[in-house]
Amino acid sequence: MNSTASLQLISSRAELHTALNQWRVLGHRIAFVPTMGNLHAGHLQLVEQALQHADRVVISIFVNPLQFGAGEDFESYPRTLAADQDKLNSILQGQEAVLFLPQVAEMYPNGMENSTRVEVPQLSDILCGASRKGHFIGVATVVMKLFNLVRPDIALFGAKDFQQVQVLKRMVQDLFLPLQIISVPTMRETDGLAMSSRNGYLTAEERGTAPYLYQVLKDMKQQLLAGERNFSALENHAAQGLAANSFIPDYISIRNAETLQPAQLGDNELVILAAAKLGKPRLIDNLQVSLS
Ligand code: PAF
Numbered sequence: 010m011n012s013t014a015s016l017q018l019i020s021s022r023a024e025l026h027t028a029l030n031q032w033r034v035l036g037h038r039i040a041f042v043p044t045m046g047n048l049h050a051g052h053l054q055l056v057e058q059a060l061q062h063a064d065r066v067v068i069s070i071f072v073n074p075l076q077f078g079a080g081e082d083f084e085s086y087p088r089t090l091a092a093d094q095d096k097l098n099s100i101l102q103g104q105e106a107v108l109f110l111p112q113v114a115e116m117y118p119n120g121m122e123n124s125t126r127v128e129v130p131q132l133s134d135i136l137c138g139a140s141r142k143g144h145f146i147g148v149a150t151v152v153m154k155l156f157n158l159v160r161p162d163i164a165l166f167g168a169k170d171f172q173q174v175q176v177l178k179r180m181v182q183d184l185f186l187p188l189q190i191i192s193v194p195t196m197r198e199t200d201g202l203a204m205s206s207r208n209g210y211l212t213a214e215e216r217g218t219a220p221y222l223y224q225v226l227k228d229m230k231q232q233l234l235a236g237e238r239n240f241s242a243l244e245n246h247a248a249q250g251l252a253a254n255s256f257i258p259d260y261i262s263i264r265n266a267e268t269l270q271p272a273q274l275g276d277n278e279l280v281i282l283a284a285a286k287l288g289k290p291r292l293i294d295n296l297q298v299s300l301s
Pocket residue numbers: 043044045071073076148151152170173
């Protein structure tokens with residue numbers, strides 16, 4: 010175990026168990042922020058909120074191979090531990106926290122292929138799950154393992170990954186896990202682009218185009234609020250706009266915000282979800298719309 014003034018670096022399950030037991034004995038409420046690192050202001054906002062909801066925070070950085078498909082960016086995913094540590098130290102300002110940094114063998118001691126998996130059916134198979142087969146099994150499995158190691162009172166996730174949050178909330182509900190999931194609003198660049206570790210893959214030209222995705226979502230929201238109910242016409246128009254601006258849309262879809270099923274007339278709580286490739290990265294974003 011290596012420690013700085015406020016941030017304890019821990020890489021083994023045993024050391025994590027010891028450190029967190031000491032907090033529990035003292036009656037501390039524990040918040041957990043799981044990440045894959047390459048931290049940006051969106052992640053730091055999760056940690057700041059965590060500190061408001063609990064006495065102690067655990068942050069994990071683990072690039073989870075099980076949630077990456079063949080040909081995806083597992084190998085090249087940005088790993089920036091020293092910079093991540095500096096950013097965490099700067100917002101913790103001396104408050105005690107643990108940074109859990111397990112290796113793959115620590116998380117999958119019986120080998121990844123042989124590991125028990127957690128599957129949240131239906132919610133995992135649509136939208137991003139349709140084009141990234143097995144992705145949400147990888148996410149649910151690793152988050153379940155991390156929850157079992159950390160045993161947090163609350164866990165915080167960014168709302169940019171709207172479908173991920175729905176999958177994890179369902180997992181917590183179905184498996185009776187004694188914790189609360191908090192979804193924190195998406196942090197955006199000043200031009201509207203949702204912050205993401207993968208934005209770093211954009212070329213300068215693509216970076217100039219990228220905020221168009223959020224613009225499309227805002228236009229759709231405005232039309233829904235103005236009374237438009239031809240959902241498929243809105244979706245088709247948006248997809249055409251994205252394609253005309255160098256994106257390769259995967260989906261842009263108006264959904265029931267709870268079930269993620271295609272929106273029906275009479276649904277009041279909606280979410281517009283989009284995924285589109287722009288050069289190397291596949292960008293995702295979403296916007297909630299309340300018609301009630
Ligand atoms: O959102 C992420 O960064 C990852 O999917 C998560 C939740 C840390 C699981 O690996």
